[in-house]
Amino acid sequence: MDNRFVVIMAGGVGSRFWPLSRHRLPKQFLDILGSGETLLQQTYKRFLKLCPAENIFVVTSSEHTHVVSQQLNIDSGRILAEPFRRNTAPCVAYASYRILSINPDAVIAVTPADHLIEKQDVFEEVIEEGFKYSAGNDVLITIGIKPNRPETGYGYIQANEKSRVRGFK
Numbered sequence: 001m002d003n004r005f006v007v008i009m010a011g012g013v014g015s016r017f018w019p020l021s022r023h024r025l026p027k028q029f030l031d032i033l034g035s036g037e038t039l040l041q042q043t044y045k046r047f048l049k050l051c052p053a054e055n056i057f058v059v060t061s062s063e064h065t066h067v068v069s070q071q072l073n074i075d076s077g078r079i080l081a082e083p084f085r086r087n088t089a090p091c092v093a094y095a096s097y098r099i100l101s102i103n104p105d106a107v108i109a110v111t112p113a114d115h116l117i118e119k120q121d122v123f124e125e126v127i128e129e130g131f132k133y134s135a136g137n138d139v140l141i142t143i144g145i146k147p148n149r150p151e152t153g154y155g156y157i158q159a160n161e162k163s164r165v166r167g168f169k
């Protein structure tokens with residue numbers, strides 16, 4: 001069994017990209033970029049080269065499970081419905097608990113459903129490196145960009161430069 005798993009967080013409420021994004025259909029379920037694919041579909045497709053399709057799970061609100069099913073055409077057992085919105089940590093804990101009950105040796109990548117990744121090849125290299133490193137070490141790896149301005153809507157991580165696996169400019 002492949003130990004690589006991906007959790008796509010698709011539980012947004014549709015408030016940040018209003019008026020296009022609404023509670024009924026938040027931005028991750030929209031074709032914002034005019035590419036013919038929603039942000040969720042692009043995220044799912046992005047990870048198919050890195051992880052078996054059957055190891056990709058989507059966490060969403062119970063009211064959006066039908067949208068996820070429709071857009072990705074995946075087994076309902078891989079759509080994890082949150083009964084209540086509780087933000088990132090409970091979402092990750094819930095998905096990790098479910099995945100580790102399937103495979104205790106799982107290496108899990110967690111990603112939002114609504115990111116734009118322009119350099120797919122670089123992204124794949126970074127995720128591949130993260131999967132490999134995580135498989136042999138008891139670590140949590142975070143991937144992000146250096147902020148160019150303060151933004152209180154996002155969290156910040158003070159990284160230990162000595163433990164950095166790889167950095168990109």
